Amino acid sequence: MDKQVFDFKDPGLNAGSAAQCTLNVVMGTEGFSLLAVARNGAIRALKSWQFANPGRDFQDAEADLRHVFGSEPVLSYPFEQVRCAFFNMNATLVPRRLFNADDLSAYFKILLRPAEYEYRYEELPEFDCYLVYAIEPLATWMCGQYFPEAQLSHLVTPLLKNLRDVARRDDSEVFLNIRNQAAQVIVLDRQNLVFYNAFQYSKPSDLLYFVLLAYDQFRLNTSELPLTV
Numbered sequence: 001m002d003k004q005v006f007d008f009k010d011p012g013l014n015a016g017s018a019a020q021c022t023l024n025v026v027m028g029t030e031g032f033s034l035l036a037v038a039r040n041g042a043i044r045a046l047k048s049w050q051f052a053n054p055g056r057d058f059q060d061a062e063a064d065l066r067h068v069f070g071s072e073p074v075l076s077y078p079f080e081q082v083r084c085a086f087f088n089m090n091a092t093l094v095p096r097r098l099f100n101a102d103d104l105s106a107y108f109k110i111l112l113r114p115a116e117y118e119y120r121y122e123e124l125p126e127f128d129c130y131l132v133y134a135i136e137p138l139a140t141w142m143c144g145q146y147f148p149e150a151q152l153s154h155l156v157t158p159l160l161k162n163l164r165d166v167a168r169r170d171d172s173e174v175f176l177n178i179r180n181q182a183a184q185v186i187v188l189d190r191q192n193l194v195f196y197n198a199f200q201y202s203k204p205s206d207l208l209y210f211v212l213l214a215y216d217q218f219r220l221n222t223s224e225l226p227l228t229v
Helices: 058-071 104-108 137-146 156-166 204-217
Strands: 002-009 021-028 031-038 043-051 081-087 091-095 118-124 129-135 151-154 172-179 182-189 192-200
Touching: 002 031, 002 058, 021 137, 031 058, 043 058, 058 137, 081 137, 081 156, 091 104, 091 192, 104 118, 104 129, 118 151, 118 156, 129 137, 129 151, 129 156, 151 156, 156 182, 156 192, 172 204, 182 204, 192 204
Parallel strands: 021 081, 081 151
Antiparallel strands: 002 043, 021 031, 031 043, 091 129, 118 129, 172 182, 182 192
């Protein structure tokens, strides 16, 4: 059963005005989010659903995802551009000097249980590294079925690019992104990426532990350096 946690739609957004907007979608087993933005940057729609039992396989969340696609009219509008970002825990950052595009599965040999995965990568020249991720074919198939012209990526890529743009140039910063019961912790030092990790949690104390661990690892003072959530 899904739970809608954001539900905003500008009355002016319809099938006609959508042609002047970009639709951004985040799709994962933990939930589904959409953001419609006009050419001038105005937000036309912001909606988000959380799914029960997060962290499952995409096959287990298929019914929840199809319910959202079938019940949300905004997703049927003909947008000027669609960007679809996947979110799962199967993502890792690889320094440029160690990256091998011909053997992407090697980065997950001890991390993933045997299953059928589609391996993809995205370049992050700002950080001199590549993001490599494993996604279930069902996820890319569903996205292609509903958004055949969409630009596909993993959520880590736009998240890191955006955080670098807003990060301070003269100090460290710690960022936390939360999706249902999954979290991403990022530490930037003068806009340079020094730490990224994603984890699942069930209790507030677990979330606090992983965030404070990043502060401790880089000897950052919690009373002086605020956390950006």
